Structures are given as structure tokens and as C-alpha cells.
Amino acid sequence: MGYALKKSEHPSRRRFLQSALGALGLEQAAPAAALGFPGRQASRLDQAARHSRLTALPEFLRPDPFGGIVTADRNGAGGETAAHYPKNIVELECARGGYASFHLIVETAEPGSYSLNMRVTDRTGKIKTDLYREWFHRLVASGQLYPDALIPVRLPYQSHLPEPDNRIANQTAQAFWVDVWAPPDATPGTYTGQAELESGGRRYTLAIRLKVHPAVVPAKDIVLLDHNSYGDYWFSVQYPERVRQTSGNFFASDELFRLIHSYHRIFYEHHGIFHQLGYSHAGYVTPEFAPALEGEGRKKHIANWDLYDRHYGPLFDGTAFAGTRRGPHPIPYAYLPINPEWPASYLWWGEQGYEAEFVNVVSEMEQHCREKGWTETHLEMFFNQKKRYKGFPWDGDEVRFPKDLSYFKEYGRLLKKALPPDTPVKFVFRADVSWDMEQQFNVLRGVVNMWTCNESILSWYQGAPSMLRRRGDIVWYYDGTPEVTEPSSAITLQALRAWVWDTMGFIHWLAVQPGKDPWFHFDGGRTTLVYSGERFGLPDPIPSVRLKIQRNCIQDLTLLDSFKDKHGLDNLKMQATQLFNQSSPGRWWNPRPAFADTAPYTWTDAEMDRADEPTAKLFAHIDAAAWNRVRQYLMPLASEAT
Numbered sequence: 001m002g003y004a005l006k007k008s009e010h011p012s013r014r015r016f017l018q019s020a021l022g023a024l025g026l027e028q029a030a031p032a033a034a035l036g037f038p039g040r041q042a043s044r045l046d047q048a049a050r051h052s053r054l055t056a057l058p059e060f061l062r063p064d065p066f067g068g069i070v071t072a073d074r075n076g077a078g079g080e081t082a083a084h085y086p087k088n089i090v091e092l093e094c095a096r097g098g099y100a101s102f103h104l105i106v107e108t109a110e111p112g113s114y115s116l117n118m119r120v121t122d123r124t125g126k127i128k129t130d131l132y133r134e135w136f137h138r139l140v141a142s143g144q145l146y147p148d149a150l151i152p153v154r155l156p157y158q159s160h161l162p163e164p165d166n167r168i169a170n171q172t173a174q175a176f177w178v179d180v181w182a183p184p185d186a187t188p189g190t191y192t193g194q195a196e197l198e199s200g201g202r203r204y205t206l207a208i209r210l211k212v213h214p215a216v217v218p219a220k221d222i223v224l225l226d227h228n229s230y231g232d233y234w235f236s237v238q239y240p241e242r243v244r245q246t247s248g249n250f251f252a253s254d255e256l257f258r259l260i261h262s263y264h265r266i267f268y269e270h271h272g273i274f275h276q277l278g279y280s281h282a283g284y285v286t287p288e289f290a291p292a293l294e295g296e297g298r299k300k301h302i303a304n305w306d307l308y309d310r311h312y313g314p315l316f317d318g319t320a321f322a323g324t325r326r327g328p329h330p331i332p333y334a335y336l337p338i339n340p341e342w343p344a345s346y347l348w349w350g351e352q353g354y355e356a357e358f359v360n361v362v363s364e365m366e367q368h369c370r371e372k373g374w375t376e377t378h379l380e381m382f383f384n385q386k387k388r389y390k391g392f393p394w395d396g397d398e399v400r401f402p403k404d405l406s407y408f409k410e411y412g413r414l415l416k417k418a419l420p421p422d423t424p425v426k427f428v429f430r431a432d433v434s435w436d437m438e439q440q441f442n443v444l445r446g447v448v449n450m451w452t453c454n455e456s457i458l459s460w461y462q463g464a465p466s467m468l469r470r471r472g473d474i475v476w477y478y479d480g481t482p483e484v485t486e487p488s489s490a491i492t493l494q495a496l497r498a499w500v501w502d503t504m505g506f507i508h509w510l511a512v513q514p515g516k517d518p519w520f521h522f523d524g525g526r527t528t529l530v531y532s533g534e535r536f537g538l539p540d541p542i543p544s545v546r547l548k549i550q551r552n553c554i555q556d557l558t559l560l561d562s563f564k565d566k567h568g569l570d571n572l573k574m575q576a577t578q579l580f581n582q583s584s585p586g587r588w589w590n591p592r593p594a595f596a597d598t599a600p601y602t603w604t605d606a607e608m609d610r611a612d613e614p615t616a617k618l619f620a621h622i623d624a625a626a627w628n629r630v631r632q633y634l635m636p637l638a639s640e641a642t
Contacts, residue, residue: 051107051109052107052108052109052114052197052199052200052202052204053107053197053204054104054105054106054107054116054195054196054197054204054205054206055104055105055107055206056085056090056102056103056104056105056195056206057069057085057102057103057105058085058102058103058628059101059102059103059177059488059548059549059552059628060073060488060489060549060624060625060627060628061073061074061103061488061624062103062146062147062175062488062545063103063105063134063147063173063175064136064145064146064147064173065136065145065162065166065168065171065172065173065174065175066170066171066172066173067105067107067172067173070144070145070146070147071144071485072146072484072485072486072487072488072624073487073488073624085102088205088206088207089206089207089208089209090102090195090206090207090208090209091209091211092180092208092209092210092211093210093211093212093213093635093638094180094182094210094211094212094213094638095182095212095213095214095215095216095217095555095559095638095641096182096183096184096185096186096188096212096213096214096215096216096217097182097183097184097216097217097218097219097555098181098182098217098552098555098556098559099179099180099181099182099551099552099555100179100180100182100210101177101178101179101180101548101549101552102177102178103134103175103176103177103178104116104118104131104175104176104177104178104195104206105173105174105175105176106161106173106174106175106176106197106199107161107172107173108161108172108199108200109199109200110200111160111161111162112160112161112199112200113158113159113160113199114158114159114160114161114197114198114199115156115157115158115197115198115199116131116155116156116157116158116176116195116196116197116198117155117156117157117195117196118131118155118178118193118194118195118196118208119155119193119194120180120191120192120193120208120210121191121192121193122191124186124187126182126183126185126186126187127180127181127182127186127191127210127212128180128181128183129178129179129180129181129193130152130178130179130181131152131153131154131155131157131176131177131178132150132151132152132153132176132177132178132179132542132543133150133151133153133157133159133163133174133175133176134147134148134149134150134151134174134175134176134177134545135147135148135149135150135151135166135519136166136168136171136175137149137484137518137519137520137522137525138519138520138521138522139484139485139522139523139524140521140522140523141524142485144485145168146484146485146522147175147545148484148525148531148544148545148546149518149519149531149542149544150177150542150543150544150545150548151533151536151538151542152538152542153176157176159174161173161174167520177545177548179548180208180210181325182210182212183325184216184217184219186212187212188212188213188214189211189212190209190210190211190212191209191210191211191212192207192208192209192210193207193208193209193210194206194207194208195208211639213635213638213639213641214638214639214640214641215559215562215637215638215639215641216641217555217558217559218558218559218562219326219327220558221271221554221558222499222554222557222558222561223495223498223499223503223504223505223506223554223557223558224272224273224332224333224476224504224505224506225271225272225273225494225495225505225506225508225550225554226272226273226274226275226333226476226505226506226507226508227267227272227273227274227275227507227508227511227512227529227530228275228277228478228507228508228509228510228511229263229274229275229276229277229510229511229512229513230276230277230510231276231277231278231280231286232251232256232259232260232276232278232286232288234512234513235250235256235259236250238514238532238534239259239532239534239539240534241534242255242259242534242539243255251286251287251288252287252288252307256288257288257310257311258539259540260276260288260311261314261315261320262539262540262541263512263530263541264315264320264321264331265320265321265324266530266540266541266542266543267530268321268324268326268331269324269325269326270543270547270548270550270551271326271550271551271554271555271558272547272550272551272554273331273332273333274331275333275334275335275507276289276335277335277382277384278290278335278337279337279339279341279342279384280391281384281385281386281389281391282341282385282389282391282392283339283340283341283342283346283385283391283392284341285337285339285341285342287307288307288308288310288311289308289311289335289337290308290337290342290343291303291304291305291307291308291364291365291368292304292305292306292307293343293361296353296357297353297356297357298353298356298360300343300344300356300357300360300361301360301361301364302361302364302365302368305368312334312374313372313374315330315331315334315377316330316331316334316369316372316374316376316377317330317372317373317374318330318331329376330374330376330377331377332376332377332378333377333378333380334377334378334379334380335380335382336365336379336380336381336382336427338362338381338382339383339384339385339396340383340385340391340392340396341392343357343358343360343361343362344357344358344361345357346392355414355417358414358418359414359417359418362414362415362418362419363418363419366418366419366420366423366425366427369425370423370424370425374425375424375425375426376426377426378426378427378428378450378474379425379426379427379428380428380429380430380450381411381415381427381428381429381430382396382430382431382432383396383397383407383408383411383431384396384397384432385397386398394407397432398432398433398434398435398454399431399433399435399436399440400434400435400436400600400601401436401601402436402439402443405436405440405443405444408429408431408444408447408448409444409447411429412429412444412446412447412448415427415429428449428450428474429447429448429449429450430448430450430451430452431444431448431450431451431452432452432453432478433451433452433453433454434453434454434457435454435457435600435601435603436600437451437453437454437457437458437461437464438460438461438464438596441464441467441468445471448473449472449473449474450473450474450475450476451468451473451474451475451476452475452476452477452478452507453475453476453477453478453503454477454478455477455478455479455497456590456608456611456612457608458477458501458503459588459589459590459612459615460589460590460591460592460593460596460611461592462586462589465501465502465503465504466502469502469504474504474505475503475504476498476503476504476505476506476507477497477498477501477503477505477506477507478506478507478508478509479494479506479507479508479509480508480509480510480526480527481508481510481511481525481526481527481528481529481546482526482546483524483525483526484522484524484525484545484546485524487622487623487624487626488545488546488549488624489549489580489622489623489624489625489626489627489628490622491546491549491550491553492549492550492553492626492627493619493622493626494506494508495550495553495554495557496553496557496576496577496580496627496630497588499557499561499573499576500573500576500577500585500588501588501589508529510527510528511527511528511529511530512527512528512529512530512541513527513528514527514528514530514531514532515527515528518531519535525544525546528544529543529544529546529547529550530542530543530544530547531544549627552631553627556627556630556631556634559634559638560572560576560630560634560637563637563641567637570585573585575630575633576630576633579626579629579630579632579633580622580626580627580629580630581618581619581622581626583618587614587615587618588615588618589615590611590612590613590614590615591611591614593607593610593611595607595611
């Protein structure tokens, strides 16, 4: 933690206090410039105290560009901001098939060049390290600087402080995110390594010690973390140079499909999945998201699979993930292009021609997938439109009026007619539900078999996820992405809640839109967990600090769940919630409000806010170290596994 020394202190007293704080292992609070306030310059005392060094912080304490810790992680971190690693050594531990991560911080005595290198000794060559430079984003609202985007760099890394492209006046520290990967077949034991800094003609070292436990993280994630997006028009905005270099039509080029697969790959490598909805609220389907059709009525059929197969083939057979550390596997879920306007025109809704067109085309899709062997991906028939968008006269997304459910029943009938009863292709009927979910669970039983639920409203129905799973349905919930100004552990809450609630997944409703200028005018990142790498000459998306912390949470949570036979699932959940925020699993639900018995279209925002108050208060002050405490409970279990 930081302590501020008053400017009015007598010089001799200031020197005494500085020495005392140094002896206690505490640092003076960062100058005002470090907190992102424009126009404030570092004092002469601050400059005189500056010195070169190489230090480290645990992953849950994000650094600032002045040698301190960002406000969100420094404040309310349960007193654990002082939980730095022992002097001159980084202590790490992980299970096999998992990552251990930390922040490596370079500080130089004066502006100028430096060189950074790092290694972990492993004679087998299986232990791998990845180094990323952390970009400090300037927030529009406050001017504060927070690290999030991670730029992959090669070792040795050479640069200057201040970092030229980040343009931070008086920057004294540059942070790096370090991933250390232990594959499933790594030998358990202790590995050593070293980070090295060269600056001003001197060399500084930091020892690294990694303990790899016998336990292996299961290959199948216990909770699916989904990252949603819409269409692919945004590629041309975020990758203008890639578009410029493409000859002909970018949206039919190899580069488009390379980018699509690259986004799937970055989320896949970080223990997540990626969804792209390929049609508009009015039903227009982007060509690469659906096979080309021709004819009408009983003669309507699929004329061309080219774009669809280029898009989905490598995702459905897993070849898009060849060469990844997780190995090639088909994606578990994908949207179908089906909507009220595709494959049949809504103009003929209720007519025999509509039914004929729908059944013909969907039957051909089933046959094509079966022949290709695409039988491991759940293909989702999902309706995203709302009446207020004026595309169609009924709500497909978040139904609020009971009469709209008749459309779901009819589409369920059509889908069943189109598919052979013994098909190995995994077609599912997905509904994103909020207002009327309690009624829909009953009314649409046997019709809808994949539910993605509004987080707040689902919290009223304890036991609903388990009930849905028992009858064979899939159940997820959805919400937004925590901003960078929230404590680092905020990104782990959603995964932990999915596990505590017995849901199977969580959806970040939008995860690829960083804003017009995330680098110098950042809005906080509530709609992104990845960034375009084009600014740095990279052809692919780059990850974020939050995505890395989320990945580590999922690997830990999956490992924790694997001990349920030995330690009991209820006990593991009790331990995890107690350590996370001194609570219990039952407190992660809200009481069902009385107004839930009334028609959803009569509910008010004020009523819903009051219904959400218990859990809102429970999660309002999660500290940065919340998930780290759960991890510290997990590691001894991993060390005992055989």
C-alpha cells in the first residue's frame, strides 16, 4: 500500500519517514501525475528518489505507469496490496495444463533505453513463457491510466522509458504481463528462472520459482465463458490496413475468414468461446453466415455452400485451432442463420410455402453437416428481434408478452419436421429470456432446450438452473463486461456465479468493441476483452489483462470442481464463496419478489432494482484479491492430487 508524505514535513522528518517506510517494505504513494491528473509534474524529491529496479506484482494487482498500483486494486484489496512477492524472487504455482501469471515491472533511474530478458529453466523444453507489454489506456472521464491491452513482445525486449508510443508524460515504470505455461504432461516439481533488466550500464535480476503440482486441469471447462458479437462489419473499422491490402471484395476474401478464425482462436486459447450473430434485426443475413439459396416454395434449396463452408468448416471440424496449446477441437456452439426472414420470407408466414421453404433448407443443412461429420457443435436456432426495432411484429429476444410465445411453438414444430429423429447433428432451439422466463420454462418445455437468462431475473429463481439441467436443457446467463476501473477480481465474479448457480455458461453480451480510440480516449472497456493488433503491426487481435485473469479463473474453477468427489461439491462452493467475499452460496440468490406473480409488462424499473438489492450489495465491494484467496485454497488440493 502507499503512504503519502506531506509536502509541509520538515526535510529531516521526511527523510526519516522515507527510511522507515522503506524498512517496512512500503512505498511512498505515487505523485499526482501517476494518478492521471493532467498538468501535474513530478516533484524534485520524486525525481531524486527515482532508481532503476525490476520488481513484480501478483496478477490481481495491476500496476500503474509510475511504480504504483491502480486505484481500483489499491483501494479495498483486503489489506493485500502489500502482498508483494518476497524481495528479489517471484513465487509461482500452478497445476499441469494451466498457467501461472504475474506482472513484471521495469523502472529506470532516468529516461532512456533499457533491455529486458527472461527465462525459466526446463531441460524438457515443455515449460513455456509468454511476455506482453501492458498498454496504459487513458480514460476519457477521469484521465486516469489503466493497463489492459497486452502487446506480445519477443525476448530480449528493448525500448525506452517513457515508452514512445504510449505517450505518458513522466512515465517511470513499464509493466509486462508474464504467462508461464505448464502443459498436461509436464513433470511435477519446482522450476527456476530469472528476469534480467539492463539499464544505464547496470544489470538487475529477479529470480523466478515455479512449483508445478501433480494435478491436471481437465480439458473440458466446467463453465463456458462466451463472448458475443454482431456481424463482421467491424473488421473493416478495426483493421483498415488489412482491408486496404485486400484485393477485390474484403468480405469474400481469405483475409476475412482468417480474421474470423483468429477471433475464435484467441478466445479458445483463453478458455472461452466466441459467437457472431450473422443477421440483422430485420432479418438480413450476411452472405458468409449462410449458404446461398435459390428458388421458392417447394423448389427452394441451397445453391452454394462456398462461403459458409469457408467460414464454419474449420470451426466445426476444429482445424481452425491446430497448433494451439489446447489442441484442435470443434467449437461447442454457433448461431444458425435462421430468423423470421431466412430461409423463408416472412411475407408468407403462416402459409404452406413458408413451411416448405423452411423445411427444405433446414433439412439440407442437417444433411450437409452430417455428411461433413460436423456433429460436435450445438447449432442454435435463435431469434434476436424485438418489435420496437420494427422488423417483425413479435419479440424473439427477451419476450415480455405471452402471445409471442406462439411463434416459438410454431418454429419448434417446423424445426422438428425438418430434422430426422435420429440425427447426430446437434440442433438446439435457443431463447434469450428475461421478463417472462419463469413462465417460459413451463410453457416452452420440450420446445426450447437452450436458455440464456438475464442475470438479475434469474437470481430470483433459485433451483431453476438445476431443474432445467435435470430435464436435459442447456442453461446460461448473460450480462455485461466489468470495466477496467473495477477491481481486477470483478471479471471472475461471473464465472464463479455460473458455477455456484449450477448454470453451464455465461455470456458477455458484447466483447469485441473497444471504442473509436481505446488507446488515448478509453471508455472503460465494458464492451471489449480484446483489441485490434493492427496499431502494433500485428494482423490479429490481442488479449487484455481482464481476459487473462478470466482465463486463469476458469482453469482454476475447472480444477476445483474436479475435486468434488473427494471433497463434496457443496463444501467446495461454500469454501469458494466464503473466501471470495465472506458469503455463502445461498446468499448469491435474491428472494423471489411478490410482483413476479403479475404480468411482466407491468413491472417497473424501480421494483426490479429493489428486487436486486440483496445481491447488488453483496457484490458491491469485491476486493482485488477475492479470486486469489480462492486460488490459495485450491493449490494445496492440486499438490495432493495423484
